[in-house]
Amino acid sequence: xxxxTQTPSHQxxxxxxxxxxxxxxxxxxxxxxxxxxxLGQKVEFLVSFYNxxxxxxxxxxxxxxxxxxxxxxxxxxxxxxxxxxDSAMYFCASTPGTGNTEAFFGxxxxxxxx
Amino acid sequence: xxxxxxxxxxxSMQEGKNYTIYCNYSTTSDRLYWYRQDxxxxxxxxxxxxxxxxxxxxxxxxxxxxxxxxxxxxxxxAAVHDLSAxxxxxxxxxxxxxxxxxxxGKGTHLIIQx
Numbered sequence: 001x002x003x004x005t006q007t008p009s010h011q012x013x014x015x016x017x018x019x020x021x022x023x024x025x026x027x028x029x030x031x032x033x034x035x036x037x038x039l040g041q042k043v044e045f046l047v048s049f050y051n052x053x054x055x056x057x058x059x060x061x062x063x064x065x066x067x068x069x070x071x072x073x074x075x076x077x078x079x080x081x082x083x084x085x086d087s088a089m090y091f092c093a094s095t096p097g098t099g100n101t102e103a104f105f106g107x108x109x110x111x112x113x114x
Numbered sequence: 115x116x117x118x119x120x121x122x123x124x125x126s127m128q129e130g131k132n133y134t135i136y137c138n139y140s141t142t143s144d145r146l147y148w149y150r151q152d153x154x155x156x157x158x159x160x161x162x163x164x165x166x167x168x169x170x171x172x173x174x175x176x177x178x179x180x181x182x183x184x185x186x187x188x189x190x191x192a193a194v195h196d197l198s199a200x201x202x203x204x205x206x207x208x209x210x211x212x213x214x215x216x217x218x219g220k221g222t223h224l225i226i227q228x
Contacts, residue, residue: 035216044218045216046215047215048215091156102159105156107155
């Protein structure tokens with residue numbers, strides 16, 4: 001069964017460093033998303049991406065964050081100058097689009113900023 | 115701003131009992147999703163409810179949607195320990211808007227005891 005895959009599963013980084021989280025969405029899906037979940041809290045939408053550009057973004061997704069799809073398969077989230085409060089589980093998701101909006105989530109990357 | 119509220123947030127119940135989790139949302143939407151999350155794991159799609167009056171059942175779980183009341187329910191019948199997890203409802207703001215992110219409730223942490 002097709003699935004969304006994310007790497008790495010766990011990333012530890014020092015405060016102020018840049019990190020790149022990687023995702024391979026399901027191959028025929030058109031829309032891609034990043035969400036985050038701070039430990040024990042709800043899942044929060046960060047950004048959606050369609051047709052090689054950002055479609056929607058939340059207030060959380062400020063200039064510290066960027067996304068790109070560099071090679072047609074990977075979908076990346078870059079966090080510049082990480083802060084302690086960026087520690088969270090980051091989930092990538094994709095949907096087929098064209099009327100089917102069921103989101104399929106990857107297994108997540110646990111980011112720990114120390 | 116779309117708000118999604120779940121209750122209860124925490125539920126401890128015995129095996130064999132029935133219970134209902136409620137999900138209220140604040141603006142018009144006709145797409146509602148239920149997800150299950152096991153500790154440290156990703157989000158597993160349970161149900162996609164696409165219209166008023168939609169009812170879906172899978173095993174001991176049944177979900178329904180009342181778009182006029184802006185309410186969805188997830189009913190658990192004759193609970194078993196394996197259903198212990200956190201259950202999230204999520205709402206898509208724009209019907210058919212494939213690029214819009216989901217707004218999640220805070221989740222219901224369900225523990226089913228023998």
